[in-house]
Amino acid sequence: MRPDLEQLRSLLDASPGLTKRPAGPASRDRIENAQTRLGPLPPSYRWWLGEYGAGWLGGAPIATVAPEESDEAITAGWRSAGPRLCFHTEEDGDEHHFALDRRGADGEWPVVRRDRFDGAEYPVAETFAGFLAVRDALARGLRDGPNPTIAALWRSTPGVLRDDGVLLYGPHQIQERNETFEVRRYAPDWMLVGDDSGGRGLFMRHHGRDRRSVRLLDLGAIGGDLAGDGELLTDNLIDWLGTG
Structure with missing residues (x-):
């Protein structure tokens, strides 16, 4: 990439x-x-x-x-x-x-x-x-990255801002954004990996078999059932970025 x-x-x-x-x-x-x-x-x-x-x-x-x-x-x-x-x-x-x-x-x-x-x-x-x-x-204690997909992204680029306003965070942004929106408190199995520049966040799982898909959800509505509440943006983040 x-x-x-x-x-x-x-x-x-x-x-x-x-x-x-x-x-x-x-x-x-x-x-x-x-x-x-x-x-x-x-x-x-x-x-x-x-x-x-x-x-x-x-x-x-x-x-x-x-x-x-x-x-x-x-x-x-x-x-x-x-x-x-x-x-x-x-x-x-x-x-x-x-x-x-x-x-x-x-x-x-x-x-x-x-x-x-x-x-x-x-x-x-x-x-x-x-x-x-x-x-x-x-240096920030993030190891390779919060999950394998984001780690793969960071090996090519420290985040991406697409023409449509979607921003995928780099290592210098991701901790602060997750702390600001208290993601670990409200959705401990998920992490905020980006946003659409319009009030909605991009979420991925920390663990489990599905660590490639991304859910889109209003940043004011973060809860434990992100899989059900969030809109599926893509089932493969890296492929989606490659076609954007």
């Missing part, structure tokens, strides 16, 4: 784990020079460079388009290892790499984590934006 860059901006401005650097946005020339060396950069990473330029995540810098002699430059020779490009190294030595051999149709490179001891790789996210969303969720 293509990342929603305005939702990414919202996440970055609210993220407790990402420190923005005072250097400001990277210049277009530096971004183009990096692309001349590496090929087209992932759109959400390129956007981040153009909007923020540099930053630290978990106490370690995210690679930027600094001069090549800089250790933080995405074009630094040590970062390239065949079909992998390291853009972030944890304080414990584990590395996050773009998987250059798995470019998606939208131009994004998936992100993998490489273990510092044995070099084993583990999938992290489908996009750079998704990587930041996953890390923000972890």
Whole structure:
């Protein structure tokens, strides 16, 4: 799924784990020079460079388009290892790499984590934006996400605002919205995952076999029988977003 860059901006401005650097946005020339060396950069990473330029995540810098002699430059020779490009190294030595051999149709490179001891790789996210969303969720104590469907969404984008006004929340929004509407108190088996910008909420189950469908219900009418009271919006959120 293509990342929603305005939702990414919202996440970055609210993220407790990402420190923005005072250097400001990277210049277009530096971004183009990096692309001349590496090929087209992932759109959400390129956007981040153009909007923020540099930053630290978990106490370690995210690679930027600094001069090549800089250790933080995405074009630094040590970062390239065949079909992998390291853009972030944890304080414990584990590395996050773009998987250059798995470019998606939208131009994004998936992100993998490489273990510092044995070099084993583990999938992290489908996009750079998704990587930041996953890390923000972890920093907020949300683990992978409140259910597998939302976790899959966040691996691509930190929320989505559709043209029809439907907003699917990112990790920076979901806790506050559920607390505001006391969802755990009135409908403990459900969670609020978005809204229609018109007073109705989008609800999904925490547990059970059906954790893909979404019910639509007035935010002032939240109760325990959401399955009966709510209108079925879709039986598969990810597919529905893909056709919206």
